[in-house]
Amino acid sequence: MAQKEFSVVGKATPRIDGFERVTGKAEYTGDVQLPGMLYARVLRSPHPHAKILSIDTSKAEKLPGVKAIVHSFNTQVTWASGGLTQKRMIFNNPVRYVGDAVAAVAATDRYIAEDALELIEVKYEKLPYVLDAAAALKSDAPKIYPKGNLSVGDGRVTAPIREQWGDVEKGFKEADKVFEDTYISKHVNNAQMERRVSVAKWDGAKLTVYASTQGISNARGDIAKALDLPLSRVRVVCKYMGAGFGNKNQAQDYDMMTAVLAKTAGQPVKLEFTREDDFIGMHGRWASEQHYKVGVKKDGTITAVELNAITNMGAYRKQSGDLTGCDFYNIPNYKKVVSPTHTNTVVAANYRAPAYPQSVFGFASMLDQIAFDLGVNPYDMFLKNRVRVSKGKSQFTSNEMEACIVEGAKKIGWQEKWHPAGASKGAKLHGIGMALGGYPFRLGLGAATIRLNPDATAHVIVGVVDIGTGAKSTMAIIAAEALGIPLDQIQLASGDTDVTPYSIGESSSRTTSFTGTAVIAAAEDVRKQIFAVAARELEAKPEELDLKNGIVFLKSNPGQKMPLVKAIRKVESEIIGRATTNPTWPEGFDGKCFAAHFCEVEVDRFTGQVRLTRYVAAHDSGTIINRLTATSQVKGGVVQGIGMAFTEELLIDRPTATPINPNYRDAKVPTHLEVPEIEVLFVDASDPYGPFGGKPVGEPPITASVGTIANAIFNATGKRFKELPITPDKILRAIQV
Amino acid sequence: MKTFENVDVKSVKEAVGLLQKFAGEKKNAAVVGGGSEYLQLMKVRVATPDYIVNLKTIPGLNYIKEDAGGFRIGALTTLAELEEHKGVQEKLLFLSQAAGEAASPQIRNAGTVAGNLCQRPFCWYFRSASHVCLRKGGEICYSVAGDNRYHAIIGGGPSYIVHPSDLAPALVALDAKIKIAGPAGEKTIPLEKFFVTPQVNARRENILGPADIVTEIQVPAPKTGSKGFYYKARERQAWDHAIVSVATVVQSGSGAVRDARVVLGGVAPIPWRVPKAEEFLRGKAIDDAAAQKAAEIALDGARPMKDNVYKIDLAKNLVRQALVASV
Structure with missing residues (x-):
């Protein structure tokens, strides 16, 4: 069009x-200063699973400057967006992971609030715990919920998540070859620039919350419901926001804590998360273990895909835990069973394109490997199997995936630069890789x-x-x-x-x-x-x-x-x-935006370090409304993928069940030096249902990036890395000089 | 962060006197130069000093002086100033590069040379307030049973931290000296002797007493025919400590090595000098085989833990590359 x-x-x-x-x-939420405003800090559980027997705040209350202390024994407030399948409170008992909120203190300054946390005496009765998702599903694993550790469904989400069309058994029979493999992704934090912060003030019976939220309307609804207030008596304000990438949707526990503290103290309160709070107190992307069985014809055409996977949702289930990286391929026979599982670890939920990059990594690696084994150029493999029909039945409202693949490959010079995996020699190994991505487009x-x-x-x-x-x-x-x-x-x-x-x-x-x-x-x-x-x-x-x-x-x-x-x-x-x-499109249609990413890498044989030398991202996002911010969106998404591919992983220390790298320094979020010039290409496109023909561009860019980089590293080294992140130690062990 | 009192001092003498006074009163005091490293410990409440003695207000401690004997670097010289110093770049380029490899531009603008040498470990257990480890007066080194991918492969036990400095290996390879002021006056010692292994003291990384202050670093002029290298392997190209680093100084003449220094960073609780490798190189013409042999010798005796076996190969590769590049 x-x-x-x-x-x-x-x-x-x-x-x-x-x-x-x-x-x-710009006045961000953290910049809001109100007369008489107090500062609040949160006390978190040091235990992965424990019943709280008592909380003694008498010493903390005596500390001059302390104005209010709230915890599970004096405050019962529901955190609606904190758990879809369990009733989760802002303070829970038992606590279910190291970092679960136990109490919050408001004081005249931040330092007094922090000092007061140390004076709160909590008696815990330790309970058995489990950190691994696979181990959590075993029958003898400690139970985090009465029904067990496989998350239960509630109508909005199911467990396990099942999806299928066609007949996979028939598809595998039609295949010339069947491949099976397992890919593993890790928990990574959204690591948005602005830490969590909320300011609450009461004017009589009316509550104003200056929030850092990705949705003021739903935040208002959540807060009103949690505190039993009419919607007219809750005002939520967020004029400038410093990002969340999915971990600031709606209202979260800290908004309610702030409101309750302000009510108790009779003064406005600002509650700020530290960076550590931010890494452990909210959520990151769910880790996954993905087992694929893929049937293909000799030429690489997919006949069937079966995916069995476990996703680690941590202690509470806030979101689906799904894996949707197969969305970008034409799969005639498909069967998926994903088991979202509870463990006594930091919660996993939405992070930019929640179910995609980890899943695209797995499936695009799988297809890239199959192409290698069949002697097919990955470009032909991806082009041949690109999606044309949605979920085996629906038509797309628009689909320019082919243009993304063709134009992106041309831009990076795929045909001139591609060589068989492992063919590069010398101190620096050259590699080139690609993967497909995108995201649902909805009305x-x-x-x-x-x-x-x-x-x-x-x-x-x-x-x-x-x-x-x-x-x-x-x-x-x-x-x-x-x-x-x-x-x-x-x-x-x-x-x-x-x-x-x-x-x-x-x-x-x-x-x-x-x-x-x-x-x-x-x-x-x-x-x-x-x-x-x-x-x-x-x-x-x-x-x-x-x-x-x-x-x-x-x-x-x-x-x-x-x-x-x-x-x-x-x-x-x-x-x-x-x-x-509230527009709709006719029955039998489905919407999606599409992307094909390409990159080149240089692997240092002596150190295992990888340098990204070039990155090309080709996108179908329909009509581009603003080329400047759309381009920035793509670049930002790719950068997050770079972190996920190379370094980022929230590490939970096994003996103590404690996160040990919950900060920018140790989580190794990428800097500018990790990022090459990212060449962004928007293919000529327009969707009949989008505003002025536009489709989304926010979520898609991260989807393909991790798989693209992983495939380029395979092309450079001839070694397949099946577990993220792909760090120098793993590469060094695989390639040995 | 715990509330503390900041004291600006005007002289080294005043600082030493104050530190002595606080020590006598059993007050928890710390000295701060740029503060970029110590502040991180304070924010996570691993360090909770009652007093901060701010050395930045002492005049005349920020300088790089060059004479025939070499360079004298004032304790408060920032990493950026060392990195950008024309004389250092001309005569000891790899020292300038080592300074430039540290942290990030912002931190290098604030962080001082003395502060870089006196950094506390960046072990994630040490930096976690909830892990009361050996180095913080506890009973165990959590790395032993925990995640030890970045920990020591050599010279460790009972604590397995690695020394985080980028400058230290380069300066040790240059036979640098360090000047320390304390209650008993001033002393100058080889930098190599400044660092202490956990076998000597598992709670300290250096010999500084509670009222001692580093005032100067002295770097001898490079010997004729000598060439230095600093290589740092890291996971992120800025704001990341060395997984392994190596500093080498090779003095050659008549086609053979006259003298050599090989110092590893990121592998041991102190900058790890390997005299046996240096000895092996003396009198030899360095080719790839000799460099490889020296690398083997340098890592002889390494005892990796479950997650850091890779550091051995990495260190060998770096030593080999540095030595080959030295001739």
């Missing part, structure tokens, strides 16, 4: 709030209000929080395009539940398609009202008019025109347009 002519959409537009963000003028509930001011400027009022993606700018661009006024005439009002309409939450790559669609509809509402007024002035029918660049004109005769500002003056005051949208 050819792209339409746009005036604002599709350009490289700097963020509308970029200046405030880079000059330190859903969105709401927006647009206020056209008497001077022809406009306010776009949306519930969106800009979590770093540039969503505020995207909404402004969509509004400018849809209204027909210049971008610099648009102001955005966002991130305040007392003012802004509902937003689903800025996660799962939904903001542009859900709220963006509503912004277009609200703009149409404004235009309708303007055209009704202007029609009289221009002596035309409203439907004959158009508005572009602030000028209302007759479509058939653009010379017959009037400035928008003149039309508005005919109205008493301002024009309000509003829309709540």
Whole structure:
């Protein structure tokens, strides 16, 4: 589908709030200072599994400056988003992992709050525990929940997760060869820049929470429900947000702790997580053990795939625990059984494209290995098996995966640079690899209000929080395009539940398609009202008019025109347009964005160190609304994949069950030096259902990156690394000089 | 972080006097230069000092002086200043490079040369407040039963930390000396003798007493025909300690080695000099076979734990590469 002519959409537009963000003028949640505000810190369990017998706060209370202490014996508040299948409280008893919250203290400064934590005396009765997911599923394993350690379903999520189509047994019979192997991924933290922080203040019976959230509307709902307040008495504000990558959706325990502490103390409270709190107190990506059985024809065509996997969800199940990396391939016969499992470790849940990068690593490695074993060029293997039909039955609303593969390969020079795995010689081994990725594209509930001011400027009022993606700018661009006024005439009002309409939450790559669609509809509402007024002035029918660049004109005769500002003056005051949208596509369709990634590496035979020398990411995200922020999204996702491929893993010390690297230094999150120039390519695409033809770009970039890098290391060394992260020690052991 | 009192001092004498006073009063005091390393310990409450004696306010401790005898480097010289010093770059390029390999640009701008040599271990058990390990007065070294991928393969026991400094191996390879001020006055000793193994003291990495302060590092002028190298293997190209590093100085003449220094970092609780490898090299022409043999000798006696066997091969490879590059 050819792209339409746009005036604002599709350009490289700097963020509308970029200046405030880079000059330190933007007020993030951590910057909020209120008169009389207290500071809070959280006490965490040192035991992986224990019953709390008693909590004695008498010594802590005597410490001058301590104003409130809350814990499971005086505070019973539900943390709805903390557990889908269990009722999880903000303080739980028993505690189920090292890091489970035990108490929180508010004091006149941070240091007193921390000192007070040391004075709280907790008596524990230690319980047996289990750290390994596979071990947790054995019948004699210590039970974390009465029904056992295989997570139970509750309607929203199932256990085990099963999916199938076709007939795998038939598929394996049709195969010329059947391959089996196991791939392992580890728990990695989202490691977003902004640590968790919440500020709560009560004005009589009304609660205001300055949150660091990826969704103010759902955060408000969660807090109201947890504290039994009407929605009108809860206000959630988040004007600037420093990222979360899925671990700040909705409201989390610290928001409720802060509210309760503020209520108890009768003063506003700011609760801040330390970086260590952030690594262990919330969640990271679920680790997995993936066993594949893949049937192929001699030429590499897949006939059947069976996946049996265990995912480690830690002590509570906040999200699915699924593995969805097979989504990008045409698999005629498919069977998947994934067992989300509880262990006494840090919780695992959403981290950017939650079920993808670890799973793409496994399956793209599997296919790359099969290509090698069959003597097929991986490019042909991936191109041949790329997905055409969704889940064996549905049509995609748009699918440019082929263009991603072809154009990305051309850009990196695949045909000239590829060589059989292990063929590179010398001190530095050259490798090239690729993998496919993407993410579901969905439609859903969105709401927006647009206020056209008497001077022809406009306010776009949306519930969106800009979590770093540039969503505020995207909404402004969509509004400018849809209204027909210049971008610099648009102001955005966002991130305040007392003012802004509902937003689903800025996660799962939904903001542009859900709220963006509503912004277009609200703009149409404004235009309708303007055209009704202007029609009289221009002596035309409203439907004959158009508005572009602030000028209302007759479509058939653009010379017959009037400035928008003149039309508005005919109205008493301002024009309000509003829309709540919830579009769908016909039965039998499915939406997806697609990506093909390519990279080159250089492996040092003497040290096992890998240098990424080149990275090409080709994406089908439909029409690109803002090329600048879309490109940044791709680069950021790839960087996170680099960390996951090479270094990141939350290590739990076995003898003490304690995380031992919960910080930026030891988790070895990548720096600029690990990152080559990332060449981002958006293939020409447009989706019939997306706003202006756009599809998501937030989640997809991380999906293919880990598998791409792993395959390049295989190409360089001739050794297959089946367990993440692929660190120098593993490489050194495999290649031996 | 625990609340503490900061004391700015104006002279080395004042600092030593204060430290003596605090020690006498059984107060927990610490000296801080750049503070970039100690602050990390304070934030996780592994260090909870009552007093911080801030040395940064002492005038005249930040200098690099060069004369015929070599370089004298003031304790408060930052890593960035050492890295960028023209004379050092010209005469001892690998020392400048070793300084540049440390931490990150921001930390190198704050971190001092003396502070780099006096770093506490970056062992994750030592840096975890919940693990009261041998080095913090506890009973065990958690690395023995735990995750020891980054721990010592040589010279360890009963504690298996590795010394984290990038500068130390390079300076030891250069026969550097260290000047220390204390209650009994000043003394200058070979840097090699500054570090202590856990067999001597499992709670300290060096000989400094509670009221001692490092004031200067002295680096002799390089000998004619000598060439130095510093290689660092790491998992991340910035802000990462050496998994293994090697510093070599080889003095050659008439096609053979006259004298050599081989010092390993990241493998032992102290910068690990290997005299046997140095001895082997003396009088030899270095080729790949000789370098490989020297590397074997250097790692002779290494006793890896379950997760750090790879360090042996890695160290051998680095020694071999450094020696081959030295001729």
